[in-house]
Amino acid sequence: MMISEVLDMSKASSSVDRVYDRVRHMAANFEFKPDERINESALSLKLGASRTPLREALNRLVAEGFLTFQNGRGFFCRSLSPEKIVDLYEARQAIECEALRRSVTRASDEEIAAVVAYLDETEPRYNTSKSTVEVLEMDEDFHIRLAELSKNTELVRLLRNINDRIRYVRLVDLKMILAKKQIAKNKGAKLSAHRVILNALAARDGEGAVAAMRSHIERRREEATEAVRIAYSQLYVPAD
Amino acid sequence: MMISEVLDMSKASSSVDRVYDRVRHMAANFEFKPDERINESALSLKLGASRTPLREALNRLVAEGFLTFQNGRGFFCRSLSPEKIVDLYEARQAIECEALRRSVTRASDEEIAAVVAYLDETEPRYNTSKSTVEVLEMDEDFHIRLAELSKNTELVRLLRNINDRIRYVRLVDLKMILAKKQIAKNKGAKLSAHRVILNALAARDGEGAVAAMRSHIERRREEATEAVRIAYSQLYVPAD
DNA sequence: TCATACAGAATTGTATACAGCATCTTATGC
DNA sequence: GCATAAGATGCTGTATACAATTCTGTATGA
Structure with a gap:
């Protein structure tokens, strides 16, 4: 058994988790401008994952208050006031x-x-x-x-x-x-x-x-x- | 223009929203038993939506503390202690x-x-x-x-x-x-x-x-x- | 000039398919 | 009888496709 396998307690973090971390960091630092609309296709491409895991991550971030969501219009950066x-x-x-x-x-x-x-x-x-x-x-x-x-x-x-x-x-x-x-x-x-x-x-x-x-x-x-x-x-x- | 169109401010709530409301209610009332594993296919069938919107709703509920998530094992009801x-x-x-x-x-x-x-x-x-x-x-x-x-x-x-x-x-x-x-x-x-x-x-x-x-x-x-x-x-x- | 309507493009919402794990069952050895 | 291993089963994780909706740019009329 390889050492790396022993040390790897990270549970082979999923695509959702990786995307979640990245986007959360981006949102926290306002790499999206306040109220900016988020383009799912473009972002998923940039992050190297498909839209499905990206949207799951985005939904988590909405619930956490980092993003907002409007039906039919998609995800937005939270406003800054x-x-x-x-x-x-x-x-x-x-x-x-x-x-x-x-x-x-x-x-x-x-x-x-x-x-x-x-x-x-x-x-x-x-x-x-x-x-x-x-x-x-x-x-x-x-x-x-x-x-x-x-x-x-x-x-x-x-x-x-x-x-x-x-x-x-x-x-x-x-x-x-x-x-x-x-x-x-x-x-x-x-x-x-x-x-x-x-x-x-x-x-x-x-x-x-x-x-x-x-x-x-x-x-x-x-x-x-x-x-x-x-x-x-x-x-x-x-x-x- | 019909009156119903004027009065309908509900934005034709999406599948995710409907599923979210239902599952949130179920989780709040422990219709899932504490720590119970949630079967996505069965639940999506029961709620009349596919797994994609269901999983988006489940991800929101994880962030809100109603459910937990384990990589590769799926979603669980929160524990009760x-x-x-x-x-x-x-x-x-x-x-x-x-x-x-x-x-x-x-x-x-x-x-x-x-x-x-x-x-x-x-x-x-x-x-x-x-x-x-x-x-x-x-x-x-x-x-x-x-x-x-x-x-x-x-x-x-x-x-x-x-x-x-x-x-x-x-x-x-x-x-x-x-x-x-x-x-x-x-x-x-x-x-x-x-x-x-x-x-x-x-x-x-x-x-x-x-x-x-x-x-x-x-x-x-x-x-x-x-x-x-x-x-x-x-x-x-x-x-x- | 401004408002409106329309067509085309772009984007989102959802279903489905399938690969990859996890779990369960059964079989085997001790 | 118990523990372990191998195979079968079921479920999850992600990509992709396509329908439905929104957006954009242009043309038309007041």
């Missing part, structure tokens, strides 16, 4: 605060310590990294690990979905923040928002942790309208 | 409390009054109705109307999804409550939980409203484990 993004930020607050509330009683000291260790490890790169994509990935990863402490798989699932749907705007927002050099001001003296949340959780201070999380996300939510405006301008100008 | 149901109740708390928090500043007095009117109208039937299905529908409807006051379509969407996924267990739970005659005790003197939440919202008392909502749902969450046990026994005995 400040209202929609604000809605998602609020949903994120709901999910993450609830998760935190549950984590206070359900997460062991060891599990919390593991997230602290992750924060210790990644924090240096936070302020030095030139890649906004990398920074955002670390940020998302932290929030997911934190949410997982709640032991509630549904909350984690919802958070993953929401994160992926606001990723593009968050990326723009992050660039905006870096451009304004707000990071530099925050560096050093003040504890990072993540650290504050985690300290409160470790101290089993539910109210404090939730309050810190709420205001942490609230800050970004308030920037959403401007971030969407910038996102639009980025989407409709030649790539840099 | 106390842990999963508790997770969903907690997600519901997160969503509904967040919606309430937003409604405090966003709902007009008139909009709140409309929900009060709905409560006034339906409340008499609450304690008299023999149909648990009707009672649950009224309850769900109230919660949706309340959530809509937040003007956050994403929260409403999430709540709809969660409600549909816990409906079967809630129905069992409701029968359990009625059997114990807890309704009779609550009738009269005490304000209904819905009334308390709505009063707090009308008074713009966000903290009070959220606290009332949280404990309202919490009470049901605590019964989830027993309700799931009963649900299981109902599913695996001859229908009454």
Whole structure:
């Protein structure tokens, strides 16, 4: 038996799965423009699969909120509006605060310590990294690990979905923040928002942790309208 | 031009949509047993459509959490476990409390009054109705109307999804409550939980409203484990 | 100039076919 | 009697075909 056969736990991922991953990534990053109609034949050709598995993937993505569907007219990229993004930020607050509330009683000291260790490890790169994509990935990863402490798989699932749907705007927002050099001001003296949340959780201070999380996300939510405006301008100008 | 053409806004719903509605209903009500494998050919025959639109509908339902999917083995009904149901109740708390928090500043007095009117109208039937299905529908409807006051379509969407996924267990739970005659005790003197939440919202008392909502749902969450046990026994005995 | 109607092209919606797995049955050896 | 292997069966995964619908571009009339 070959080593590759032993290591291959991927269940020989199907055509639908491959197509799904690709299209989801494309939709998340607005490689389809907002409200753009998706041509099934062209896309299936580009992805090297027939329309049948493509349409199955597209249907999944509609249910996940990445695409929309109109009878007889086919699939479209989701629209991009400040209202929609604000809605998602609020949903994120709901999910993450609830998760935190549950984590206070359900997460062991060891599990919390593991997230602290992750924060210790990644924090240096936070302020030095030139890649906004990398920074955002670390940020998302932290929030997911934190949410997982709640032991509630549904909350984690919802958070993953929401994160992926606001990723593009968050990326723009992050660039905006870096451009304004707000990071530099925050560096050093003040504890990072993540650290504050985690300290409160470790101290089993539910109210404090939730309050810190709420205001942490609230800050970004308030920037959403401007971030969407910038996102639009980025989407409709030649790539840099 | 015929009147029917003018009135027909239904866009001649497609085969996928019809199949989707039917299968979603079946899955919500556990007409498929937990973890049961779904035979596509048999089901497509039963629903009068070919496998192609059926599979598109099934893929949507996987993304919505009603079904699961395993590569090469096909589609299965979701499993039914106390842990999963508790997770969903907690997600519901997160969503509904967040919606309430937003409604405090966003709902007009008139909009709140409309929900009060709905409560006034339906409340008499609450304690008299023999149909648990009707009672649950009224309850769900109230919660949706309340959530809509937040003007956050994403929260409403999430709540709809969660409600549909816990409906079967809630129905069992409701029968359990009625059997114990807890309704009779609550009738009269005490304000209904819905009334308390709505009063707090009308008074713009966000903290009070959220606290009332949280404990309202919490009470049901605590019964989830027993309700799931009963649900299981109902599913695996001859229908009454 | 604008609106409308029509024909052709393009695209979607669904059925069907078939290859490839997974599962079940039966047979065989221990 | 039990475990295992081989063959048969049934189901899933995907491609393709074609019907039905929508879209596009052009021509016609007010």
